[in-house]
């Protein structure tokens with residue numbers, strides 16, 4: 001049985017836990033996905049009836065994979081995975097062994113493949129036991145569209161325990177580790193969109209009040225606003241008003257007090273701002289699919305926003321010395337987005353020399369641009385989804401490098 005240990009330290013927010021959880025599920029499911037996409041000749045070995053089981057080791061039975069996720073903040077993960085009990089140091093959820101970080105020091109036998117997320121530094125006692133047990137050690141890096149990532153992806157570095165640790169960079173090109181995406185995601189998205197009741201059901205689940213629902217029924221823009229505390233929300237509202245649009249903005253979590261007016265139930269208010277409850281990660285995509293325009297942030301919601309194929313504005317995680325400005329520009333340079341949308345994203349992130357957010361937004365929402373924006377998101381999706389996903393590339397990488405220690 002192939003075994004994986006994934007290590008995650010939560011620095012802040014939700015992205016660290018969110019990405020590691022998604023990666024754990026993808027690695028666990030990957031063997032099954034590979035069987036589902038085998039060429040027809042191999043599929044001939046499949047059982048005629050789905051209930052029939054095959055002996056293990058045949059072409060159609062996925063090799064079992066064991067995935068352990070060590071994480072230092074179970075409470076944070078429980079926000080994304082409500083089945084999880086943060087008081088338990090060890091538990092088996094959705095096929096994954098979720099283990100409290102401190103337990104790692106007591107593990108006698110590390111897994112064959114160890115993935116350290118974002119250079120989180122493994123517990124020393126654990127890393128000392130890796131030689132002889134672990135065949136491959138990978139450091140999963142942050143997502144970036146910068147050019148140097150193509151060169152650095154896959155490089156090894158010697159570690160104090162004698163093993164080599166390989167850098168694995170997610171990215172937007174064939175020379176990187178790619179992006180997390182489930183093979184059935186597009187089918188799920190299309191099925192969801194083809195059932196009109198799903199949108200109403202979503203609004204009910206989010207406890208959206210009748211005034212806001214009526215606004216949406218009358219053609220108001222449905223906007224998801226998932227950003228950081230310093231997101232320029234007032235400018236967003238002004239920009240929508242400037243172009244004469246109505247909107248309902250859904251904001252996960254509490255709203256800033258300064259925007260009280262838009263939180264009221266006055267129907268004549270063109271832009272309504274509503275706090276919505278946090279949903280499980282599994283349901284997060286429906287928030288994106290159900291909107292006309294998505295504001296996303298960090299890393300994981302950015303990628304989900306790409307797969308949703310809706311006009312999207314990204315708030316990048318800010319870094320010291322404005323390093324995130326370079327990262328944002330690299331991301332925009334590899335995108336097929338219209339220039340006015342790139343300008344809006346730079347303005348939204350406070351890059352110098354940009355027009356005010358409300359002005360940039362009003363331009364991006366002009367009917368012609370909005371149409372181009374929508375088309376460019378679809379084209380971008382088609383280009384990116386034509387490449388293998390991150391878990392597939394990671395497992396290929398493991399197959400190539402295993403044993404090279």
Ligand code: TRH
Pocket residue numbers: 011012013014015016018019079080142226252277278279280281282284297298299300301302317
């Ligand atoms: O939370 P983020 O800002 O995460 C980060 C962190 O700042 C982290 O330290 C940094 O390493 C990383 O960015 C680059 O944004 P992100 O990455 O989009 O993660 C949010 C997760 O929350 C994502 O998995 C989606 C999930 N989510 C839900 O599951 N339900 C919800 O209702 C919402 C709003 C989000």
